[in-house]
Amino acid sequence: MRRLLPAAVLVLLSAGAAAAPPGAEACSGCHPATRAEGAPPPLAGQPADDIAAAMQDFRTGQRPATVMDRIAKGFTDEEIRAIAVWVARAQ
């Protein structure tokens, strides 16, 4: 079952979007792809710098939050940077 695949298939498998950095795919559990009533704002399309800055401020508590403070504290500066770049482009 641990079958390796021939080159042609490998090309196919890697053709999709760049692999998400750790944690990045969890954001879409709450952040919708497009603006939705009552939901937090979509992340795709926001500048990566703004997303990273907001995450830093949630982490330090500088920016008030219901839940993002508790989430942001789980990520390092490097992780936040990588996530911000990926979610800004996703979809």
Add this chain to the structure above:
Amino acid sequence: MPSRRAVLALLGAVAIPLPAFAQAKPRVVVVGGGFGGATCARALHRAGIAVTLVEPNPAYTACPFSNAVVAGLRELDGQVFGYDGLKREDVIVVQDRAVGVETGAVVLAGGGRLPFDRLVLAPGIDVVFGALPGYDEPVAERMPHAWKAGPQTVLLRDKLRAMPDGGMVVMSVPANPYRCPPGPYERASLIAHYLKTHKPRCKLLVLDAKDSFSKQKLFQQAWAELYPGLLEWVPLSAGGKVTGVEGDALVTDFQRVTADVANVIPPQRAGAIAAAAGAADRSGWCPIDPVTFESRQRPGVHVIGDAAIAGAMPKSAFAANGQAKVCAAAVVALLRGAAPDPPKLINTCYSLVAPDYGISIAGVYRAAEGRLVDVEGAGGTSPPDAARSVRAQEAAYAEAWFRTITGAVFG
């Protein structure tokens, strides 16, 4: 009739791996079309894998927010999601039940076999009838568990509606682990809300096989504020553990409580296909590798969602959805012969204690020493001293979460 020679040629074509066959897309079968399985199937499909999703039901009935259905605050219709969104993207959905797993193929109840290079099991839970003496399937028609959303949810709602004012509602809550740790307490809250609004002379007794539970401080604070004298919680240490069911009564070591409406949340285990595949251990749940979600017992078979033993992660729809994405990425890497990246996962469970009063618990997780552990310093519950406006905001975010996640998974 084709000639004997032509048949032999055909057989030859199957037996000898011609380049065209060798380049076929890798095949992954996903069993179970819930939050875990439907998410995983879609992610694998988008990564270029030939995926088949196996699910016996024509539509999925979601448990999150089903407590609001029990309390008459929502209709069951709002919980039902079809598979058209997946089919529109050309994910193959086979309406059947998986009954066994052979080497490299899933066996279906309908008699078919689905070959795979890797298999993902996301069967959710089975209620273990008989684990609580006297509680079997016919009794569940009188004393609904409502722990799988659908007819059981409606049954419990209707029994509450039919009960006269002054009646006694009794809930039985199991020991860990079970699906949705805060779920029983959200249900108790919303049933109390229903009683307070419609039948204020009723009482709700919550008999618990545990002494502590998820978001306990927040729940108890809200109960004291919103439902004083109506809702009583009896922990294990005060004799709360239900040891059996007799007639209309729930039995503990200390008393026999006759209920006008009983809601028994029974012990649970991974859906039966997990054990049939050899992926479940003696606990009834499935040990997994925390990076790939591959079974510790059955190589090539991955287990996600409620069925898996996911360390510090609770059994939630949020967790099943996140695990499905991590598992899909790992399966793609493994099929490519690459090393999967160590994941970071998030969970958030919202609970309603009243329609406009929401609380949450969050966690961030990483793989360490063979299991999923909490990232220290992150996560936790909503603050105990928040204003009612914050609780209302969290209730609104809870509903938005449900719309967002069901849209992403089934839309």
